Amino acid sequence: MVVKYNPQQIEPKWQQRWAQDQIYATREDNPRPKWYEMTMFPYTSGNLHIGHWYAMAPSDVHARFKRMQGYNVLHPMGFDAFGLPAENAAISHGIHPFIWTMQNIENMRRQLKSMGTIYDWNREVTTCLPEYYKWTQWFFLKLHEAGLAYRAKSAVNWCPRCQTVLANEQVVEGGFCERCGTPVIRKDLEQWFFRITSYAEELLDMSKIDWPERVKMMQRNWIGKSEGIEISFGIDYQNIAEKEIRVFTTRPDTIFGATFLVLAPEHPLVLSLTTPEHREEVEEYILRARRQTEIERLSTEREKSGVFIGAYVQNKLNGERVPLWIADYVLLTYGTGAVMGVPAHDERDFDFAKRFGLPIRLVIAPPGWSGDELSQAYVEPGIMANSGQFDGLPSNVGKEAIADFMENQGYGKRTTSYRLRDWLISRQRYWGAPIPMIYCDHCGIVPVPECDLPVFLPPDAEFKPSGESPLKYCPSFVNTTCPRCEAKAQRETDTMDTFMCSSWYFLRYTSPGYHQGPFDPEKLKYWLPVDQYTGGAEHAVMHLLYSRFFIKALRDMGIVDFDEPFIRLFNQGTIVVQRQKMSKSRGNVITPDEYVADLGADAVRAYLMFIGPWDQGGEWDDSGIIGISRWLNRVWNLVLRGQETTFPEHSADPGATKELPRFTHKTIKKTTSDMERFRFNTQLSALMEFTNYLTKVLEARAVDQSYWHEARDCLLLLLAPTAPHLAEELWIRTGHPYSIHQSSWPEWDEELTLEEQITLVVQIDGKVRDKVVVPASITEAEAQQLVLSRDRVKSFLKDKEVTKTIFAPKKLVNLVTK
């Protein structure tokens, strides 16, 4: 009898040993090629759940695989430690956010260590520590210097519950706060923005990154590029200085169908253009529009609303007078905040015109149009009509012709509009990196000098139940002196969006202890960009877009010399419980700890990889984990029983002696290619099949000792990334030198994987009727002859005539009859 597999005993033992020997400490003076593989760092919520492990364990396996393949691998871990939950804990439980966060980190670090990962803890990064946020602030100053950070007043998304503004990206499902689900309202506030829109065009260029199509598409949609033209409509009122209103459109070919013009209610020209008899109605409408929540305003089900303001503008192409309306379906923040209403060829304008009885004039004829009135807007291309000299042109030709004409006449100019808005980074909260700016009555807005960084968070701030920003009411923080004139001045009390912290953490991992800058330039040069990034797709338009912007901005400032932060990206799917995402607030959190205590970390790691394709995620169901545990037990018993078994020096069974190396090399090949493609589930099936086969070999004892050793060693090496503890223990017990994790990934010999015999399938009229084992090299003629001589085949061909024979080499013969 062999000793029992006992993960509870061997796992902590090896974890200690590896930590003590620092075998996962990463150095830059390693001659191997570098490989920087990261997974998104976790928010410090307190406990890692099975969803976190689903993200982290397979990425650790992949990093280990690259390591065994001969790369110098950096696979670091850190903590995204600023954010609202810490502050909410302070308000409701009276515990300081710093204490709350650091306690959580301690627990999470313990959990991460129990997973058996190769994280180099010397490189841990925690965003809420002054040594980190000092540099977050430094980057803010750099962006400010470069003109990419600015302060502006605008209508922003405000969450009344969180008492803070939100970025557009943080408003979900038609107007709710991403974090707490409260309906978001509009508020006019002075806020700090980053000019991400300056990079809109370059962010659309994804030629240098190897990312999932899905994420690239989400980013493209979010940036929302559209090419069109800004068209000037004339204003002729003596008491108004403005002489034009510009609208943005992608359909200049429809301009002859413009029967009205609509401004956003907040458009700056609205009040001056409103005639006295419409003033009251217009002012009321504007007020109502402003009071609406985002949900109401964004609802597409709602009937169109709007009011006529009494003024007219002139369509310069046909000289027509066009009435001017305001309506909340026009957004101030997109294009010019004004649109021409072409009801015949735009669904929204059609609804609007129907509602208010405005004329609908067809200018693009649908194919086969009989002259009937339209029952809905016709938005497809067609032949132009009612369009003066452009009549008869196909609309896509007319589009360019009209645009050219307008540019020549000075009526318009081609432009590009983006849906993307600048990134709002101010948060009216305590637990974030303070924005390093000072307000001086004499000098205006003054940046904190670099030498005064960091601007520390005051430990004595008071957390009010109302949820208002504690910094605002903390005199020791607010009151300061102007760095320029030394007069009394006030600090900015807003802190930065935590996405700012995560936009550069992958730079800090290279040199977390560095004091002269955010990173050691030499080390950065060695490691960056990140070769492989893994994480959830929920960050597609937030973290992943912000980080790309950040790196491009730093590149233009000369701080880094590459264009993209993450060369390859892989999105794992989401683990759900009763079809819902796992989260503390939903109370459906499954922790890995009990499973680890019960079956071992190796079993949990492997099970998460086995449940399905990694990018698919799925419902959490632990009923299959026992299968993984049994398999690891079988591996254990197999290897140790092999130690007690005497194999012949020269086996008498040539079949088995051939088959074992073939099976071994086929398994290496399959496992390697699956690893490369993150196909962990099929990789494990292959290892299980290999185990099952080796069990039979062991029972028969029909192979040479040396063949057995080679096969067994391969199994352990292939298993090492997935089940690092078990593999190490068995590696040592089979007499190998420590450590398996410093051994090389096995390579296969293509020659050895080739089958000598195959099963030839015999089909008659496409149906499988017979199977015959033949040499793999069989020719068509040989196969045909062999097949026709089979009794089974003969009986099926009775009374039939073969008209055609299909031969697929190494696969099948299909006899087609009349």
Place this chain on the structure above:
RNA sequence: GCCGAGGUGGCGGAAUAGGUAGACGCGACGGACUUAAAAUCCGUUGAACCUCAAGUUCAUGCGGGUUCGAGCCCCGCCCUCGGCACCA
């Protein structure tokens, strides 16, 4: 509404230059071991017909099509998940 991904046994899922559908695992059933149970090991397991065997037929969301041959390709639907959603 638009864009993307996906619908395969009781369950998770395999299988794509179109070539044996259901690998691997769970569960279930039967057996061995055990005083018994657990654990472990061995066998069976898509459905229907057939007394057994041999065998036949049907089966990859639905309906058509292409092909010697379709889970895979084409056309038209249905459903699930993810994203966007008055962006002019």
